[in-house]
Amino acid sequence: MTAELRERSGWADEIVGEVVLTSDEIQEAVKKLGKKITEDYHDKNLLLVAILRGASVFLADLMREIHLPLEIDFISVSSYGHLTKSSGVVRIMKDLAAPVESKHVLVVEDVVDTGLTWAYLKQIIEARNPESVKICSLLDKPETRKVPVTVDYVGFTLENKFVVGYGLDWKDQYRNLPFIMVPKKHMK
Ligand code: 5GP
Secondary structure, eight states, rough: HHHHHHHHHHTTTTTOOOEEEEEHHHHHHHHHHHHHHHHTTTTTEEEEEETTTHHHHHHHHTTTTTSOOOEEEEEEEOHHHHHHHHTTTTTEEOOOSSTTTTEEEEEEEEEESSSSHHHHHHHHHHOOOOOOEEEEEEEHHHHOOOOOOOOOOOEEOOOOOOOOBBOOOOTTBBOOOEEEEEEEOOOO
């Protein structure tokens, strides 16, 4: 990120680490995804399901780039640290507010990493008889997959780096960064 862009972001130099995606790059990708989704779902009953809390920022931008009537809902899942991550057990902390029958569900996610969350959610949503279930993830980290999953719409493919910003947190903070960065060492 150039000094000018950093200054424009309003964030202090000691916080801004290696910027992987600038705000402009993210907005451009979100526009493209919105356009494609608008084309693909133009004759369908679309329900966007955002995974809390990471996908909240992405959802807010993406839904305004989809030029169709649509509904939104939220689901919150948590895993129990490394043990459950490796076993693929994910717990629903907050379930959807409404049934998905007769809806074309598009899950909105910040990043697909091991694939365990998406594999689990796809299975439980499919069991509720929607018309279809797909996923749109801003980021995809295919190198770190533990289960093979298909990510239908991807903003950016990243190598195996831990990143924060634009909804992604570090210890519950930094979700409000408008860009995506690798946190500075002292944040760890
Ligand atoms: P997975 O695909 O491993 O089941 O889960 C994806 C979830 O792991 C994301 O929703 C996010 O909460 C977390 N995650 C994966 N990679 C990153 C990352 O680089 N940064 C942050 N902040 N969270 C990540």
